[in-house]
Amino acid sequence: LAKTTQPISMDSYEGQEVNITCSHNNIATNDYITWYQQFPSQGPRFIIQGYKTKVTNEVASLFIPADRKSSTLSLPRVSLSDTAVYYCLVGPYGSSNTGKLIFGQGTTLQVKP
Amino acid sequence: GAVVSQHPSRVICKSGTSVKIECRSLDFQATTMFWYRQFPKQSLMLMATSNEGSKATYEQGVEKDKFLINHASLTLSTLTVTSAHPEDSSFYICSARDTGGDSGANVLTFGAGSRLTVL
Numbered sequence: 001l002a003k004t005t006q007p008i009s010m011d012s013y014e015g016q017e018v019n020i021t022c023s024h025n026n027i028a029t030n031d032y033i034t035w036y037q038q039f040p041s042q043g044p045r046f047i048i049q050g051y052k053t054k055v056t057n058e059v060a061s062l063f064i065p066a067d068r069k070s071s072t073l074s075l076p077r078v079s080l081s082d083t084a085v086y087y088c089l090v091g092p093y094g095s096s097n098t099g100k101l102i103f104g105q106g107t108t109l110q111v112k113p
Numbered sequence: 114g115a116v117v118s119q120h121p122s123r124v125i126c127k128s129g130t131s132v133k134i135e136c137r138s139l140d141f142q143a144t145t146m147f148w149y150r151q152f153p154k155q156s157l158m159l160m161a162t163s164n165e166g167s168k169a170t171y172e173q174g175v176e177k178d179k180f181l182i183n184h185a186s187l188t189l190s191t192l193t194v195t196s197a198h199p200e201d202s203s204f205y206i207c208s209a210r211d212t213g214g215d216s217g218a219n220v221l222t223f224g225a226g227s228r229l230t231v232l
Contacts, residue, residue, distance in 0.1 A: 034220055034221075036223075041204065041226065041228065042225055042226060043117075043119075043206045043208070043223030043224050043225050043226045044157070044206075044208075044223045045223070046220045046221070046222070049220055087156070087157075100147055100159055100162055101147070101159070101208075101221055102159055103149075103156045103157040103158070103159070104156065105156050106156055
């Protein structure tokens with residue numbers, strides 16, 4: 001399983017764009033990159049998933065360079081409610097796959113007023 | 114979307130007793146579920162993979178006799194912490210993957226977690 005490395009913590013202010021980068025140098029060909037958000041005393045919540053290039057949904061964008069050895073989660077115009085821990089995970093997916101996911105240390109994002 | 118329900122959300126028990134935590138996939142079938150535990154200010158640690166109709170696969174260092182996992186149906190997995198001790202106090206989270214969706218983009222859905230406190 002590919003190991004991931006993220007910054008331990010980041011600070012931001014309301015209204016700013018936040019970019020969190022994750023390194024996954026030994027990502028495998030069939031691995032997808034998925035980001036989760038976790039609030040205290042809650043289970044992680046899916047944010048976004050991608051394989052290559054750029055993926056955008058209603059809450060975030062995910063940028064993946066051609067070599068796929070890193071990825072960047074971009075949160076536009078954060079608010080106080082975006083204060084949470086963000087995890088980058090790498091693993092194989094598919095309808096017949098039962099791959100487990102190993103969590104790294106995550107990035108604690110603190111959004112200030 | 115896929116929903117995973119955990120029960121109870123909080124449980125307090127005396128040392129030496131056993132506690133069962135249920136994990137249900139509400140709107141999809143899950144042949145595989147995963148159990149994690151999380152200590153304060155730490156990341157999630159995978160404990161075991163629960164397989165419907167067969168034995169669970171435990172991660173290294175996790176005592177299978179201490180943490181009993183049963184996955185008797187496609188929508189229910191249970192984790193029983195046997196002879197609980199204060200050091201077992203933690204936040205336990207289950208997850209499952211809805212494999213009925215698009216084959217290349219399914220994700221793990223997590224339950225809300227169960228806070229276990231052993232006195």
